[in-house]
Amino acid sequence: MTLKPALSHTRLTGWLLDVYPDRTGMAVWFLDDEGRRFRLLDPYHPAFYLTGPQPDLLAALRTLRNAPATVRLVERRELGMHDTMPVTEVAVCQPIVFTTLVRSLIRRFEHVQFYQADVSLPQLYFYDRQLFPLARCEVEVTSHGIIQAIHATDSPWDTNYGMPPLSILELSLEGASFNPNHGGTFHLVVRVDRQERRLEHTDHADLLTSFNTLLQRYDPDVLITDWGDSYLLPRLLMLASQLRIPLALNRDPMRSVEIRPPRSYFSYGRILASAGARTLYGRLHIDRQNSFVMAETGFAGLIEQARVTKVPLQHMARTTTGTGITSMQMEHAHRDSILIPYRKRQTEEFKSALELLHTDQGGLVFAPLSGYHENVGELDFASMYPSIMVRFNVSPETVNCSCCAHDPLARVPEIKHHTCRQREGLVPRTLRPLLNKRAQYKRQLAATADSAARWVLDQRQTALKWLLVVSFGYLGYKNARFGRIEAHESVTAYSRDILLQAKESAEATGFRLLHAIVDSLWLHKPGATRADYEALAQAISARTRLPIAVEGLYHWIGFLPSRVNPRMPVHNQFAGVFETGEMKVRGLEVRRSDAPLVVKRAQAEILRCLGDAKTLRELREAVPRGIEIVRAYRHYLREGRARLEELVISKSLSQDPRSYRHETRTAIAAKELLGHGVKLQAGESLYYVITDAPARLPHDRVRAAATIDGTWSYDAGAYEQLLHNAALAILSPLGVESALLDRLTSPVGRVE
Amino acid sequence: MGEPVHPLDDRADPLLSALRRGVLPLSQKDGLMLLYGHPAALVLGLYAAADRALAGEAVVYLDGANAFDPFVISRVARTHRAQPRTLLTSIHVARAFTCHQMERLVSDCLATALSRYQARVAILSGPLETFYDEAVSSDEATRLLKRMITSLQKLSRQGYRALCLCPSVSPQHQNRYGLLMRLQAAATRLIRVEDAEGLLSLYEETAGSSKQWQIPRAVLEHV
Numbered sequence: 001m002t003l004k005p006a007l008s009h010t011r012l013t014g015w016l017l018d019v020y021p022d023r024t025g026m027a028v029w030f031l032d033d034e035g036r037r038f039r040l041l042d043p044y045h046p047a048f049y050l051t052g053p054q055p056d057l058l059a060a061l062r063t064l065r066n067a068p069a070t071v072r073l074v075e076r077r078e079l080g081m082h083d084t085m086p087v088t089e090v091a092v093c094q095p096i097v098f099t100t101l102v103r104s105l106i107r108r109f110e111h112v113q114f115y116q117a118d119v120s121l122p123q124l125y126f127y128d129r130q131l132f133p134l135a136r137c138e139v140e141v142t143s144h145g146i147i148q149a150i151h152a153t154d155s156p157w158d159t160n161y162g163m164p165p166l167s168i169l170e171l172s173l174e175g176a177s178f179n180p181n182h183g184g185t186f187h188l189v190v191r192v193d194r195q196e197r198r199l200e201h202t203d204h205a206d207l208l209t210s211f212n213t214l215l216q217r218y219d220p221d222v223l224i225t226d227w228g229d230s231y232l233l234p235r236l237l238m239l240a241s242q243l244r245i246p247l248a249l250n251r252d253p254m255r256s257v258e259i260r261p262p263r264s265y266f267s268y269g270r271i272l273a274s275a276g277a278r279t280l281y282g283r284l285h286i287d288r289q290n291s292f293v294m295a296e297t298g299f300a301g302l303i304e305q306a307r308v309t310k311v312p313l314q315h316m317a318r319t320t321t322g323t324g325i326t327s328m329q330m331e332h333a334h335r336d337s338i339l340i341p342y343r344k345r346q347t348e349e350f351k352s353a354l355e356l357l358h359t360d361q362g363g364l365v366f367a368p369l370s371g372y373h374e375n376v377g378e379l380d381f382a383s384m385y386p387s388i389m390v391r392f393n394v395s396p397e398t399v400n401c402s403c404c405a406h407d408p409l410a411r412v413p414e415i416k417h418h419t420c421r422q423r424e425g426l427v428p429r430t431l432r433p434l435l436n437k438r439a440q441y442k443r444q445l446a447a448t449a450d451s452a453a454r455w456v457l458d459q460r461q462t463a464l465k466w467l468l469v470v471s472f473g474y475l476g477y478k479n480a481r482f483g484r485i486e487a488h489e490s491v492t493a494y495s496r497d498i499l500l501q502a503k504e505s506a507e508a509t510g511f512r513l514l515h516a517i518v519d520s521l522w523l524h525k526p527g528a529t530r531a532d533y534e535a536l537a538q539a540i541s542a543r544t545r546l547p548i549a550v551e552g553l554y555h556w557i558g559f560l561p562s563r564v565n566p567r568m569p570v571h572n573q574f575a576g577v578f579e580t581g582e583m584k585v586r587g588l589e590v591r592r593s594d595a596p597l598v599v600k601r602a603q604a605e606i607l608r609c610l611g612d613a614k615t616l617r618e619l620r621e622a623v624p625r626g627i628e629i630v631r632a633y634r635h636y637l638r639e640g641r642a643r644l645e646e647l648v649i650s651k652s653l654s655q656d657p658r659s660y661r662h663e664t665r666t667a668i669a670a671k672e673l674l675g676h677g678v679k680l681q682a683g684e685s686l687y688y689v690i691t692d693a694p695a696r697l698p699h700d701r702v703r704a705a706a707t708i709d710g711t712w713s714y715d716a717g718a719y720e721q722l723l724h725n726a727a728l729a730i731l732s733p734l735g736v737e738s739a740l741l742d743r744l745t746s747p748v749g750r751v752e
Numbered sequence: 753m754g755e756p757v758h759p760l761d762d763r764a765d766p767l768l769s770a771l772r773r774g775v776l777p778l779s780q781k782d783g784l785m786l787l788y789g790h791p792a793a794l795v796l797g798l799y800a801a802a803d804r805a806l807a808g809e810a811v812v813y814l815d816g817a818n819a820f821d822p823f824v825i826s827r828v829a830r831t832h833r834a835q836p837r838t839l840l841t842s843i844h845v846a847r848a849f850t851c852h853q854m855e856r857l858v859s860d861c862l863a864t865a866l867s868r869y870q871a872r873v874a875i876l877s878g879p880l881e882t883f884y885d886e887a888v889s890s891d892e893a894t895r896l897l898k899r900m901i902t903s904l905q906k907l908s909r910q911g912y913r914a915l916c917l918c919p920s921v922s923p924q925h926q927n928r929y930g931l932l933m934r935l936q937a938a939a940t941r942l943i944r945v946e947d948a949e950g951l952l953s954l955y956e957e958t959a960g961s962s963k964q965w966q967i968p969r970a971v972l973e974h975v
C-alpha cells in the first residue's frame with residue numbers, strides 16, 4: 001500500500017481515521033471503501049475570540065497584522081447571559097501556528113479576555129464540520145487531495161454503526177507481567193493478521209529492520225501496545241536514533257513521534273500518575289497499559305467514547321473521562337454561539353463554614369445493619385446524578401439564576417440554591433442524549449442473545465456509563481470550563497432528598513431499610529416477591545420522577561463489619577448471592593488490586609462455597625466447608641508451594657518515593673528499585689513480595705517483584721495472616737472468631 | 753460578635769496552646785505570614801482559624817487545597833466548651849480549584865470579603881497548590897502569583913493579616929519551586945514546619961529571629 005495513491009475521482013466514501021493541524025489546514029487521514037489510505041488536506045481556519053478594554057484590544061490586534069490570520073467583529077454570548085456581545089474573531093489560516101500565536105497574545109495582553117483559545121484543534125474541527133472520530137464520511141477532493149466538502153453520513157448517536165476495516169498491529173513484551181520499567185528482560189512479540197511473531201534478535205539493528213519491515217508490509221492503522229508509552233516506543237526510538245535507522249512508526253513521513261513526558265497529578269484526593277505518551281500521525285497508537293478506558297471498556301468502548309465526545313482516539317485513550325464530558329459541553333456551547341472561556345476565573349461565593357457543612361455533604365448514607373440477611377431486595381436509581389441534572393435542570397448557568405429566585409418550585413431542598421425553570425441549561429442538554437443512548441444500548445442488550453454482539457453492546461454502554469459517572473464531578477471541579485461548585489452542591493442536595501423519599505415510600509409499604517447509599521437501597525420484607533419490589537420501584541419512580549429499577553433479589557447478603565472495629569458498620573463491604581446464583585461483592589480482597597492473588601483465590605473459593613446456600617440456615621451449614629478451604633490454603637502457603645505471581649502485592653506510591661520517611665513495605669520496595677536505577681513517580685504502582693516481615697533490616701522484609709531471581713523465599717506467616725484476615729471478614733459475622741479460625745486451620749496439628 | 757475570649761487550657765488542647773506560644777494571635781506586624789513545609793501546615797491553618805473564631809473574630813478562609821474541614825473546627829469548639837455553631841458561622845470560606853480562581857479570589861474578592869465580614873485575618877490554605885497545575889504554563893503561573901502577592905501586600909499595608917499555609921513543593925513539581933520562593937521573599941514572617949521524630953517542629957526563619965517550638969505529632973493524628 002502506497003502512502004499517496006493517485007486520486008482518480010473526486011468523490012470518496014469511507015472513514016475518517018485521523019485529523020491534526022497542518023500548515024495550510026487540517027491534515028485528514030481517510031480510509032476509502034476500496035481500502036486505500038489517503039492523506040487529505042482540509043483548508044480549515046480555526047478561530048479564537050477576544051474582547052477587553054479598547055486600548056489593549058487594539059494593541060493586540062496590531063500585533064496580528066503580520067500574522068496569518070483574518071479578523072472580524074462578530075456577536076457571541078457568554079454562558080448564562082441573555083444578550084450577545086461584540087467580540088473579535090481571529091481565524092488562523094495556518095492551524096499549525098494557532099497555539100503559539102494564541103499563547104504569545106495571552107502572555108502579552110493580560111487585560112484581554114480570550115475565548116476558545118485552548119480547545120484542541122481536532123476537536124474544534126470536528127465541532128465545526130459536524131464530524132467525529134471514525135465517522136463514516138463522504139468527501140469531495142481535488143486531484144491534489146484538497147477537501148472541497150466533507151460530511152458525515154452516520155451520527156455519533158447511532159447505536160448500530162459500522163466499523164471501518166482497521167488493520168491492527170499489536171506489540172507487546174513476552175515475560176513482562178509487571179511494569180517492565182522496573183526491570184527484567186523481555187522479548188518483543190508482534191501480533192498481526194492472526195499471527196504471532198517473537199522478534200528474537202540479539203543484534204539491535206536487525207531487530208529494528210525486522211520491525212520496520214513488518215510496519216511497511218502491514219501498514220497498520222492502529223498500533224496497540226502493552227507499555228508502548230513508557231517503555232517500548234521510547235526504547236525503540238532511542239535505539240533507532242543511536243543506530244541511525246529511521247523507524248517507520250508514523251504514517252505521515254513529515255512528522256516525528258509526539259512525546260509527552262510522564263507526570264503525577266491529584267484527582268479526588270488521590271495522587272495518580274500518567275505515564276506520558278508517544279502518539280503518532282496518520283496512525284493511532286494505543287497503549288493498553290496506559291489507558292483507563294481500554295482497561296474498563298475495551299476497544300469498542302474507547303471508540304464509543306471518542307465518537308460521542310469528539311475527542312480523537314489517541315487522546316481519549318489517555319486522558320481522563322472528564323475531558324470527554326468537557327468536550328461534549330464545549331461542542332454544545334460552540335453550536336449555540338456561546339463563548340468557551342479560556343481558563344475559568346469565576347469564583348465560588350463565600351460561605352460560612354456552617355453553610356459549607358450543610359452544602360458540602362455529598363450523598364446520603366444509611367449505615368448497614370451488620371451481618372447476614374435473607375430475602376433482601378436491592379433497588380438502584382439509574383445514573384442518579386446525571387438524571388437529577390437533567391430532571392431538575394442543574395447546570396452552572398441555571399443555578400441561582402436571576403429569573404427564578406422567587407419561584408418556590410425552583411428551590412433546591414435543604415440548601416439556599418435554586419435552579420432555573422425558564423431555560424434548559426448546557427449540562428442537561430449535553431447529558432440527555434447520553435442517558436437516552438445508554439438506555440437504548442441496555443434495551444438492545446436485553447434483547448440480544450448472541451454473545452459477541454452482547455459483549456460489544458456491554459462495552460459501549462459501560463463507556464457511556466463512565467461519561468455519566470464523571471459528569472457529576474465535572475460540574476464543580478477545576479477541569480470543567482463550565483463547572484460551578486453551587487451546581488455540584490445542588491445535585492447532592494437533590495440526591496439526599498430523593499433517597500429520603502424512596503426510603504419513605506418503602507417503609508410506608510412495609511419494607512424495612514437495611515442499608516442505603518446515595519443511589520441504592522437494600523430492603524427486606526418477609527415473603528416479598530419480585531413483583532412487590534417491582535411495584536415499589538414503580539411507586540418510587542412515579543413519586544421522584546427518576547428511574548429506579550430492581551437490581552435483584554438476594555437469597556442472602558452480608559454487610560460486613562469494619563476490620564478495625566468489629567462493632568462499626570462500614571458501607572462499602574458486602575457480599576451477596578442473587579436468586580440467579582450470581583454474586584455481588586464489594587470492598588473485599590477479591591475486588592482489591594492490592595491483595596495477592598493467592599488470597600483473592602482463597603476468598604473467592606470460600607464465597608463460591610457459601611454461594612450454594614439459599615437460606616441463612618444453609619449458609620451457617622456451609623461454614624465448616626469454608627474453614628476447610630482456609631486450612632488447605634494455609635497448608636499450601638506453609639509448604640512453600642505458592643508461586644511468585646500468586647504472592648505479588650501491588651500498591652500505588654502515595655508520594656514521591658524519595659520523600660518516604662518511614663520504612664513501610666511500599667517505601668522499602670521503592671527504595672530497592674531506585675537503587676537499581678529505576679525511575680519512579682508518585683501515583684505509579686509498585687509490585688513486591690513479603691520475604692521476611694519481622695526482619696531487623698528493612699530490605700530483608702520485602703523484595704520488589706522485578707528484582708526477584710532464583711534465590712528468594714516468601715514469608716509464609718505473613719501471607720497466612722493476610723489469608724486469615726480475608727477469611728475472617730466473611731466468616732466472623734457467622735460466628736467464627738479469630739482464635740477459632742486460627743486453631744481450626746492451623747497447618748501444624750488439626751484440631752477437631 | 754460579643755463572644756468572650758476563652759481561657760487557654762494547655763492540656764485540653766496542646767496543639768492550639770503550642771500555636772499560641774509562637775504563631776498566634778497573628779498581630780498586625782505579622783502582616784503577611786507564611787507557614788511552609790510539612791503538609792500538616794494545612795491543619796495548623798484550621799486551628800489558627802478556630803483560634804481567631806474562639807477569640808470572637810471573624811475569619812476569611814481561602815481554600816486552595818480543598819482541605820477545609822468543618823469537623824476540626826467543631827472539635828476545637830467542643831474542646832474549649834464553645835458552641836461549634838458559633839465558630840462555624842464566623843469563618844467564611846471560598847474554595848479555588850484553579851490558580852486563576854485563586855488569584856481572582858485574592859485580588860478581586862478578598863478585600864470586599866474582609867470588610868463585609870469585619871474580619872482582620874485572612875487565612876490562605878495551600879494557595880500555591882493550584883499553581884502547580886501543568887495545564888498552566890510556568891510563565892502564566894508566575895504572572896498570576898505576582899499579581900496575587902501584590903494584592904496581599906496591599907492588604908497587609910492596610911492593616912490586615914494574611915496567614916499562608918504552603919506544604920512543600922513535591923518533587924514532581926520542582927520546576928515550580930520558584931513560586932514558593934517568591935512567596936517566601938514577600939512574607940514578613942516565615943515559619944518552617946518540619947516532622948522530626950514524632951514531633952512537629954516549627955522554626956522561625958524571619959530575619960533576626962531563630963525561635964523554635966514543638967507540637968506532638970500525635971495531636972494531628974486525631975485530625
Ligand SMILES: [Zn+2]
Binds near residue numbers: 401402403404419420
Ligand atoms: Zn430562571
